[in-house]
Structure formats: C-alpha cells, structure tokens
Amino acid sequence: MAFTDPLRSVPDFDAGDAEWLHLLVGDWQLLADLGFGDLLLCFPRAVVAAAESPTGQPIPEEGSEFLVLAHARPTTGPTAYQKDMVGELVGGAAASTLRRAWVDHRIERASLSEWSSVASRSVTLVPLVRNGRTIAVVSLTADPQRDRLPSRMELVYRESAADLLRMANQGTWPDFAVRSDSRRGAPRVGDGMLRLNASGAVEFCSPNGLSTFRRLGLQGDLTGQNLLRVARELPLNAPGVDETLAPVLAGTMPWRAELSGVAASATLRAIPLRQGAERTGALLLCRDVTELRRRDLQLVSKDATIREIHHRVKNNLQTVSALLRLQSRRMHSEEGRNGLRHAMRRVSSIARVHESLSHEISEDVDFDELIRHQVKLAVETASEGQQVQTEVHGSFGRLPSKSATSVALVVNELVANAVEHGLRDRDGTVELAVTHRENEVSESGDACRVVEITIHDDGRGMGDAVIEESGVSAYRPPSEGEGLGMQIVRTLVASELRGSIRWQPGAEGGTSAVITARFPQQPLSGRR
Known part of the structure; x- marks a missing residue:
C-alpha cells in the first residue's frame, strides 16, 4: 500500500498531489539532515470536503486525529522518536495544532505543552500548500540546543532547512523539474554542502565540500568566489564547463552533474532557493566519488x-x-x-x-533466440534429403548462464535424435514446447522454478513403453543401441539441470522426450 492512499481517497486531491508528496518524501532526508530533526508527514483521519467547508477548501474535521504517513530521522543528530511513527495516530492538543496549521496555511511553532504527548522537543509545523489548498502537514522535531553556542555550519544548515520548509509551504519545493537520474553516487548533506547567493558566489562552504574541491585541484578558499568561474579554472579531464554543468554550478536548475578532474571526480546537485517567483540563491551538495x-x-x-x-x-x-x-x-x-x-x-x-x-x-541469458537457431541447425545437420519442419511453443525467458550450455546441448541431442531415429528417412515435424512451474522446493529445500521441455516428433513412435530416468540411474553405462548422444543427455539432465528425462509415446503418434529441469528462483524477465 502506498503511503499516499489516504490522500487519494479524498476527492478534493488528485494524482498530482500524491506524486508531489512522493517527490517530497523521496528527497526529505536532505531536510531532516539540515534541520537536525525528525520529520513526520501527517494527514487527518477525517476531512471536510471543499464543497461543505466554510473556507471552500478541504479541512480536517474538528477533533479529528492525524495519521503519520511517513517518518525520516536525521543522520546529523539524535532522533526524537525511538520507535517508527508510521501508522501512529496524533490526537489531543497536538492534533489541534496540526489542524490550525492546516487551516491557516502558515508555518507554526508548536509549544511543548501542545506537543508533549508526541515529543519533548522544539516542533515546527509546516502545512504543504499546493494550488491554494493544504494537502498534508510536515512536522520537524529538533533539539534547539540552547545550552551551547551553535557553530557557523549548524546555523547555515538550520537556515537552509528553514528555507526549504518555507518553499515546501509555498509548494515550490520539491520541484517537478528535478531530473530522475540514477542515485548511485548522489551527494548527501554530510558529504559536503555549499550555499550560493543569487549571482552564484559561494556564501558558505562546509569543510567536506572544500575538501572535495581541493581534490579536484582547487588552490585556496571558495568563500566569496563565483563557483562557475572557479570550476572553469580547475584541471578537468574535459576542457571548460559544458552547458549542462553550468546551470548546476550556478545553482539555477535543480539538476545533478559530475566534475571529472585529472585525479578526482565529484558529483554535484543544485537546489535553487526561491522567495515566491524570485530566485534568492541555491544549495549545492557535492560528493567525492573518485573511488566509486x-x-x-x-x-x-x-x-x-x-x-x-x-x-x-x-x-x-x-x-x-x-x-x-x-x-x-x-x-x-x-x-x-x-x-x-x-x-x-x-x-x-x-x-x-x-x-x-x-x-x-549478467547472471542469466536470454535463451529464446539462441535456441530457435539451435533447433534449426540441429535439424539441418541431422537430416539428409528429408523435409523436416520445426515448431517452437512457449518461451524459456532468461536462464542462468552457467546452465545455458547444458540446456543447449540437451536440446541439440534430442532434436537430432528425433530426426535421425524418430523420423528416419521420412518427412515430418519436430516440435519444441516449454512450460514453467514456479515456487517449487528442491530436494535441498531451496525455492526453484521448474522448466519442462518437451521435444516431440511425429515419426514411427516407440510403442507403449514409458522410460524415465533421473538421479543415480542416469549415470549408468550406455545400453545396447544407445549412442554417445543419449549418454550425454542423461548425464547433463541429472547433474547440471537437477532434473529427469522421460520418453513416452505422443498423444497422436510419434515420440515425446520430456526434460524436467530445475533452476534457482528468479524473475521471469524476457519471457513472452
């Protein structure tokens, strides 16, 4: 169940509101780290529809409890909640403050007496206002640290958190324009942070941020310098700064980029800061990813x-x-x-x-295209002057690469055997059919999927006898009239494919060879 399901159940909210909350929760670890506190996303249990509300907007019912939809803890400080708050209900005075923030559309500071039933720290309530209506309330619970003088870095972090909370209240952060790039190597607050003014000059640089740029070849300090101009003077692998990197260094677009120097590499992420429609500066996260x-x-x-x-x-x-x-x-x-x-x-x-x-x-291989060619090749090689048609039903999908050779050899031998012995100097058809059985348990107790491979010819048949071999019996010496091919098949099926092989008369004549092979359980990607 998605955490936005309660929101979706209210007609006044749409899919865009839910998607915006998903963007927020996907990125709010940044906010928790900058604010040195826990974040709770709260939504009322009972909502008065906009058509019935005195304000003309959806509001919580009087006395309604609030449900915690999501919870984030800071990595820069201690948590305010020892247990996971998702699914918990907030009632009483705390719910009243949440409702007040919801209706007023304003960021509020809850008093300790109002929020004491939930936590005993400073609590900031931020209504998330989008398209003129509140869609949820975020609470930031942090330790005010009144017993000591905060450092410059802590002050900048808290100021940055306040800016992002204000933008969230105005519905301008997170930005839908953010690129959904891979998060591998994505920078975090603790990796390094710079704060830029509206012109792109560095107002503050954390120690880790300065260290990252020093590894890229920076000489001196960053504070007070234009970051884009600094980057153009670094010894980078590619000369200059390309057009996709420049907006990130200037803090004008909410994108990610990478700086690759001669001896080091760093990922960058820009978060523009806005006051209404005006851009007031930017946060720039950076991370040294040289080893990565x-x-x-x-x-x-x-x-x-x-x-x-x-x-x-x-x-x-x-x-x-x-x-x-x-x-x-x-x-x-x-x-x-x-x-x-x-x-x-x-x-x-x-x-x-x-x-x-x-x-x-990869750990597996798309087997279908390979085996179709293999069946045709085996038929062409084994038939001399015969007209033999081939049909393939079902799909192997992706098989473990370590088993692919065994399956290919087994199919190759059985198809050739069907042409040489089943059809023997006559025209006919050889069919390959594949079926799957999921979530079975092997003899060792491991979950596995079973693939059943049937190779049928419409030749002279083998009578009414049914022959099945598996396990130790498959390792027997070849019987009279049995060639090397069948010995290879029996051995591979028993040892490599952990299965069995059965020869039986076909339903409409001919002979069917049925191989049961077992593979480790895996997604059936590529199966048609």
Whole structure:
C-alpha cells in the first residue's frame, strides 16, 4: 500500500498531489539532515470536503486525529522518536495544532505543552500548500540546543532547512523539474554542502565540500568566489564547463552533474532557493566519488574482458567446428563421417552459447533466440534429403548462464535424435514446447522454478513403453543401441539441470522426450 492512499481517497486531491508528496518524501532526508530533526508527514483521519467547508477548501474535521504517513530521522543528530511513527495516530492538543496549521496555511511553532504527548522537543509545523489548498502537514522535531553556542555550519544548515520548509509551504519545493537520474553516487548533506547567493558566489562552504574541491585541484578558499568561474579554472579531464554543468554550478536548475578532474571526480546537485517567483540563491551538495568511479571503471573493464573472452572462445570453437567439417570430407568411412558430424554439431551448439554471452554480461541469458537457431541447425545437420519442419511453443525467458550450455546441448541431442531415429528417412515435424512451474522446493529445500521441455516428433513412435530416468540411474553405462548422444543427455539432465528425462509415446503418434529441469528462483524477465 502506498503511503499516499489516504490522500487519494479524498476527492478534493488528485494524482498530482500524491506524486508531489512522493517527490517530497523521496528527497526529505536532505531536510531532516539540515534541520537536525525528525520529520513526520501527517494527514487527518477525517476531512471536510471543499464543497461543505466554510473556507471552500478541504479541512480536517474538528477533533479529528492525524495519521503519520511517513517518518525520516536525521543522520546529523539524535532522533526524537525511538520507535517508527508510521501508522501512529496524533490526537489531543497536538492534533489541534496540526489542524490550525492546516487551516491557516502558515508555518507554526508548536509549544511543548501542545506537543508533549508526541515529543519533548522544539516542533515546527509546516502545512504543504499546493494550488491554494493544504494537502498534508510536515512536522520537524529538533533539539534547539540552547545550552551551547551553535557553530557557523549548524546555523547555515538550520537556515537552509528553514528555507526549504518555507518553499515546501509555498509548494515550490520539491520541484517537478528535478531530473530522475540514477542515485548511485548522489551527494548527501554530510558529504559536503555549499550555499550560493543569487549571482552564484559561494556564501558558505562546509569543510567536506572544500575538501572535495581541493581534490579536484582547487588552490585556496571558495568563500566569496563565483563557483562557475572557479570550476572553469580547475584541471578537468574535459576542457571548460559544458552547458549542462553550468546551470548546476550556478545553482539555477535543480539538476545533478559530475566534475571529472585529472585525479578526482565529484558529483554535484543544485537546489535553487526561491522567495515566491524570485530566485534568492541555491544549495549545492557535492560528493567525492573518485573511488566509486574507479571501481565502476574496473567493473566496465572486467565486463569488457569477459565479453572478449566469450567472443574468443566462440571463435575458437567455430574454428574447431570448421576443422571437423574439413576432416569429415576426407573420411571414407560413413561411421567416421557421422561421428565427426555429431561432434561438429555439439561444438557449434556450445559456440552459440558463448556468442550470446559475449553480447551481455549478467547472471542469466536470454535463451529464446539462441535456441530457435539451435533447433534449426540441429535439424539441418541431422537430416539428409528429408523435409523436416520445426515448431517452437512457449518461451524459456532468461536462464542462468552457467546452465545455458547444458540446456543447449540437451536440446541439440534430442532434436537430432528425433530426426535421425524418430523420423528416419521420412518427412515430418519436430516440435519444441516449454512450460514453467514456479515456487517449487528442491530436494535441498531451496525455492526453484521448474522448466519442462518437451521435444516431440511425429515419426514411427516407440510403442507403449514409458522410460524415465533421473538421479543415480542416469549415470549408468550406455545400453545396447544407445549412442554417445543419449549418454550425454542423461548425464547433463541429472547433474547440471537437477532434473529427469522421460520418453513416452505422443498423444497422436510419434515420440515425446520430456526434460524436467530445475533452476534457482528468479524473475521471469524476457519471457513472452
């Protein structure tokens, strides 16, 4: 359930109001850290509709309790609430102060006597006013620290929190124009903060913020300097400052950007400060991400190396397959040619798996496109002068990369076996069908998904006998008339796929080979 569901249930509020609250809660850790206090998002249990309200706007019913929809704790100071407040009800005098702030649309300071049932600290109540009506109330509960003289940094942090609360009260923060970039490496208050005036000059720079710019090559101090001009003089990897970075350094747009120097990198985030329609300055958060980017580069290099290895293995296997093809042409024995042809088909099957792995590096691989080509290749290689059609039903989706080779080899052998023995010198059809069963439990007690692969031919059939093998019995020596291919299939199904194989007569003739394979439970992305 979304925390904005109570809001959505009131007809006077729309989806835009709920989305704005989601933006606020997604970013209000910044506000909690700057204000050194806990944030509660409160909404009344009972609301008087705008049509029935004396103010013409939705207001809480007299005496209504308020429900806490969300809670954030500061990382810059102690929490005011030892328990999670989400789902708690605020009543009595505290609810009356919340209602007063809601109706008046003004930021209010609750007295300790009014808020004592909730917390024993300084409480600021901020009605969130959007389109002329309050949609929720935020409370900031902080320790006023009257027993000591606050530092310059603490004063600037609290002033910045007050500015953001004022903007939230006016409905101008958070800004819908903020980009939804990846949060990896996103700067936080403790990483470093600068406060800029309307012209882009630095009014305040935290020690961590100054350290970040020093690593980028800054000489001297930042206070009083124009940040955009300073950045243009830094030894950056790219000369100058591009047009997307300039608005962030000037604090004019609520965007994120990155400065990459010769020896260091830093992410930046600008939060413009406004008084009504006028921009009065900006907050700029910065974070040294040098080590993070170095690790990212190592991962990219590692991924590229792995892809290149798969690509080279694929090329080598294709070379082996070509050599086997050349050798088979020089063979005078039909049995020798058949053996080399089977070996060539198996090597080609493994090469196709490595080709797929060379295109993407992940824990699983999209198996569908690969197996469609593999089925056609196996049929073409095994059939001599026959017209054999192939049909594929269902989808494998994504399979674990470590199991892809085993599945490809098993399907390759069974399709070839269906053509060579099931159809044997006649035309026909080979069908591959895939079904899934989710959330089963393996013998080891782990959750797994079961994939059932059926390969059916409409050939001469195998009689009424049903043969099923799994576990230890699959490792038996080959029986009379059984080739290397079936021994490979039995071994791979039992060992690598943790499953079983069953041969049975088809419902309308022919033979069906049914493989039951078990894979670790995972999302079925890519399945059609």
